[in-house]
Amino acid sequence: MLKAYSYAAAAADKPLGPLEIQRRDVGPNDVRIDILFCGVCHSDLHMARNEWGGSNFPVVPGHEIVGRVAEVGSDVSKFKVGDLAGVGCMVDSCRTCASCKEGLEQFCEGPESFTQTYNSPDRKSGGFTAGGYSTSIVVDEAFTLSIPGNLELAAVAPLLCAGITTYSPLRHWNVQKGHKVGIVGLGGLGHMGVKIAAAMGAHVVLFTTSPGKIEDAKRLGAHEVVISKDPAQMAAHANSFDFILNTVAASHDLDPFMALLKRDATMTLVGAPEHPHPSPSVMNMIFKRRSLAGSLIGGIAETQEMLDFCAEHGITSDIEMIRMDEINKAYERMLKSDVKYRFVIDMATMEK
Numbered sequence: 358m359l360k361a362y363s364y365a366a367a368a369a370d371k372p373l374g375p376l377e378i379q380r381r382d383v384g385p386n387d388v389r390i391d392i393l394f395c396g397v398c399h400s401d402l403h404m405a406r407n408e409w410g411g412s413n414f415p416v417v418p419g420h421e422i423v424g425r426v427a428e429v430g431s432d433v434s435k436f437k438v439g440d441l442a443g444v445g446c447m448v449d450s451c452r453t454c455a456s457c458k459e460g461l462e463q464f465c466e467g468p469e470s471f472t473q474t475y476n477s478p479d480r481k482s483g484g485f486t487a488g489g490y491s492t493s494i495v496v497d498e499a500f501t502l503s504i505p506g507n508l509e510l511a512a513v514a515p516l517l518c519a520g521i522t523t524y525s526p527l528r529h530w531n532v533q534k535g536h537k538v539g540i541v542g543l544g545g546l547g548h549m550g551v552k553i554a555a556a557m558g559a560h561v562v563l564f565t566t567s568p569g570k571i572e573d574a575k576r577l578g579a580h581e582v583v584i585s586k587d588p589a590q591m592a593a594h595a596n597s598f599d600f601i602l603n604t605v606a607a608s609h610d611l612d613p614f615m616a617l618l619k620r621d622a623t624m625t626l627v628g629a630p631e632h633p634h635p636s637p638s639v640m641n642m643i644f645k646r647r648s649l650a651g652s653l654i655g656g657i658a659e660t661q662e663m664l665d666f667c668a669e670h671g672i673t674s675d676i677e678m679i680r681m682d683e684i685n686k687a688y689e690r691m692l693k694s695d696v697k698y699r700f701v702i703d704m705a706t707m708e709k
């Protein structure tokens with residue numbers, strides 16, 4: 358076992374603080390990564406505060422991990438010591454079910470489902486997995502990503518969750534050049550959605566509740582920006598969207614967005630709020646055969662595809678670097694939609 362330093366929530370109503378943890382010895386298929394940067398996802402906050410129920414304390418959050426390989430197991434072929442490596446939201450799955458065989462490990466149908474990077478029962482060492490707010494992590498190479506060398510490393514970290522969670526539905530719902538695509542919410546996920554949809558050639562409309570983000574949205578690649586609280590601005594876009602990706606982290610009325618879809622078009626939810634949305638209007642859906650859907654991160658192969666797509670298009674996250682001990686302040690700012698546009702922890706600042 359190897360000692361690692363981390364930041365953890367001891368209980369839902371406690372701020373995060375330092376915690377020493379153990380990482381398993383490197384097995385034949387494992388890589389040990391010295392973590393350099395870890396992004397701060399709104400899911401980290403939901404989980405640390407037990408907003409979804411089922412959190413197992415202490416919770417060491419963090420699933421947007423980049424670092425350098427420090428040790429590899431005897432059978433590892435994809436990585437050598439010194440390589441850059443990344444870890445996203447999953448560290449294992451059953452690997453034998455139909456979804457796993459199709460490379461959709463996030464939908465693993467095995468009895469334990471997939472192993473989340475934090476707060477999942479740990480298949481290898483018992484207890485619960487601990488995430489990337491930590492100095493090191495040991496992960497099977499099958500769940501470790503190769504990091505393109507041409508991008509700024511700290512700004513790559515958020516691709517491991519915010520990047521793949523927006524890339525995957527944009528691909529699955531077949532967004533094409535010239536499609537009119539809406540992105541709802543300009544936070545960590547939303548700003549990646551804007552960049553990726555624009556790189557796919559879509560006409561991107563950003564919906565925000567924050568008038569102060571209009572100029573940024575355009576700089577990030579949005580062709581139009583709509584203040585979603587303004588009914589007149591919303592009505593001007595009725596029946597016109599090929600696809601809408603909704604990243605909002607809080608409960609809200611979905612109907613004003615559903616009304617903007619063309620016939621047969623889909624709005625996909627990736628935001629996972631603590632409290633449910635009000636039930637959407639059935640009429641809104643049946644009269645135009647519209648769909649409301651959901652999407653969960655993306656498989657390992659697709660995550661590598663997304664990283665390569667971002668390398669090709671020069672896409673990274675817009676980040677604000679924080680010290681590890683600034684995490685509780687960062688959570689408070691995230692709750693006020695005051696993130697530009699992803700906090701990333703510099704792991705060199707971890708207290709030892």
Ligand code: NAP
Binds near residue numbers: 545565606607698
């Ligand atoms: P974030 O950085 O906090 O961004 C969320 C954005 O939602 C805010 O910036 C804000 O955008 C908007 N918003 C917040 N409160 C709102 C409200 N009351 N009404 C309307 N809009 C509001 O969060 P994130 O890290 O992008 O994560 C977003 C959500 O996705 C979280 O619930 C997270 O758990 C979930 N998530 C899901 C998956 C998945 O696989 N499905 C993966 C990762 C994260 P504006 O200021 O522009 O309005």
Ligand code: ZN
Binds near residue numbers: 400401518519
């Ligand atoms: Zn996440």
Ligand code: ZN
Binds near residue numbers: 452454457467
């Ligand atoms: Zn499986």
